[in-house]
Amino acid sequence: MQQSARGRRRSPADQIVEQLRAADRFPPGDARRAAAQRRAARLAAADPAVLDHPSLAHVRSRLRQWARFAPYLLSDPDEARIASASRAVVGEQLSLLRSLEDEPTTALAGSDVALRDLDSHEPATRRAADVLAHRATDHRAPRVAPVLATLAACHLADDQERGIDDWRTRFAIVQGTTPATLAHLRSATGAARGLAQQWMQLRSTIVGGEYCDRRVGLEASPASLAEHAMQASVALGAAVPRLAKGAQLAAARIRPGADNQVVIEADGRISATVAHRPTPRGSLMVAHEVGHALHALESRSPEPPGALVGETVACWASLVTGTSLAVAGGDGSQALALALGDTLVEELFVSGAVSSFEDAVYLLVRNGSGVTVAALDEAWLAVHRELLGSVVEVPAHVGSGWARLPSLATDPGHALSYVWATVLALAIDARHAGDADGVIARAIVAGGVDADEFTALLGFEGDEWVEAGFGALALQLTRLGQVVGAGMSSRRAC
Known part of the structure; x- marks a missing residue:
């Protein structure tokens, strides 16, 4: 158990609260915020029982997620490097995906409107609706495919550095279950x-x-x-x-x-x-x-x-x-x-x-x-x-x-x-x-x-x-x- 500047022994819960407060001093995306959150995650992983402390009730679920991911955390320099690269890639690719909505031929509205006719009681109307909806997705596909490929490659590269062999591991951890x-x-x-x-x-x-x-x-x-x-x-x-x-x-x-x-x-x-x-x-x-x-x-x-x-x-x-x-x-x-x-x-x-x-x-x-x-x-x-x-x-x-x-x-x-x-x-x-x-x-x-x-x-x-x-x-x-x-x-x- 660490001591404060005044000599008072700080409990593990106090240490986690301190790291969370340190993180809150910086905006999302700031490397210092992420580093403080990782310190909180490691503290929670080292002593899971601490999460039952009343002072952590408002962030208990989030801390449990972080603690489950703690075994896969890297050094602060490596985490900062990965985060910077990933943010750039993900931001660019999602921007490309959103831009498809600005063009009538690639906007989702085209297929969504057509698919509404699938509940028509006229068979010919349903057939035409399905064809029309997929003409719209045919227009989107050449621009969506590289987005999916790039994001999946980014995800897998990150997993490889951390020693994760199942790409669903992150989803499982966030949701509170196991692969x-x-x-x-x-x-x-x-x-x-x-x-x-x-x-x-x-x-x-x-x-x-x-x-x-x-x-x-x-x-x-x-x-x-x-x-x-x-x-x-x-x-x-x-x-x-x-x-x-x-x-x-x-x-x-x-x-x-x-x-x-x-x-x-x-x-x-x-x-x-x-x-x-x-x-x-x-x-x-x-x-x-x-x-x-x-x-x-x-x-x-x-x-x-x-x-x-x-x-x-x-x-x-x-x-x-x-x-x-x-x-x-x-x-x-x-x-x-x-x-x-x-x-x-x-x-x-x-x-x-x-x-x-x-x-x-x-x-x-x-x-x-x-x-x-x-x-x-x-x-x-x-x-x-x-x-x-x-x-x-x-x-x-x-x-x-x-x-x-x-x-x-x-x-x-x-x-x-x-x-x-x-x-x-x-x-x-x-x-x-x-x-x-x-x-x-x-x-x-x-x-x-x-x-x-x-x-x-x-x-x-x-x-x-x-x-x-x-x-x-x-x-x-x-x-x-x-x-x-x-x-x-x-x-x-x-």
Whole structure:
């Protein structure tokens, strides 16, 4: 234990606070700020128990992240050199990516507008929409490919200096889990892709089996944003009674907007917007954002949740809302059941395919292969064809679909968040339906905890939630298929 200038013995917590204060004297990006933060990280790693000290409560999650990364830290001169070089490369590449939005032929709006017609009930309109959307991504691809290649090379070079052999290690550390847990989840996702193919086979007999039919649903009466928010509020109130009031408040915060997002304003207010569509799929997106808003309102943590925890609460909110409406019977239940099944498959398996595509990008860079548009198109088609098998033919013209995902550059590894969130949400719903013991409520209130701590709060030991989630998925898709099938039989009888 060190002594202060006055001779008082400073505790490890005091030393960490001192380093954090030293860091705060300098702006982000300043080498002195980063050096002080590294000293705090090493102190936390040397004595993990110190993080339970009350004086560190407001930065506990962040310090745990830093402590987990401490074994990979280099000397201050090396860290300063790497940071300076990385900032220059990343800044330049992300600027190039943003500049694409300034040109009509490469802006994302072109593909986004076209893709809205994938829910048209006219097959010809859907086919034309898919072709038009991918013409837009074809224009973007030649300029996005070198950005992905350069950023992946920068990431891998940094990993090599630190002795990191799995490019997802940083993501795991930041989220509060391990590369081994992520690998377990990805392996289980690959093993379960037959569930996705079974679902796609079912929906092909109802709404069409072409690739461009992937988002079309059954016709249903349109509903307003307020109606969808109210449905989510009621479903969440039943699923977690202790937070029913919070669910009502969260639903009341939802407003129409260009993006789906929940923001905590400077004054602490929750601002939530949804790019609303008056469809069953639209209702699930509203529930998703209500889940985010509920989490933000109820959290007692001074730090926000990471992507794995935050998306789990949102996906769980969408799941329980969709399930309650699909099994309720009456008008629209079949359309909602189809939409929920589609959402589960998309959030889990399609996101898993995107994650596999990321692996392909990093492998191309690591092997010194050319990261060309042709190579990326081939990788994109390969992961989607592997997912869908012989059930749905993936046409060659959608190969540039990767070019409409900026997160591949801005948030490497993020696609796996939706896989994690969907599987864990299913496991939560299966184990704690109705939340009689208050486990879900307590986990939501815990707020910004590590991903592995979150699963422990929910009563899961280790990674057992992975198998539990996939088991629940099989049952859920079977039930939803029965609802859809029963509805179609009734329509034919009429």
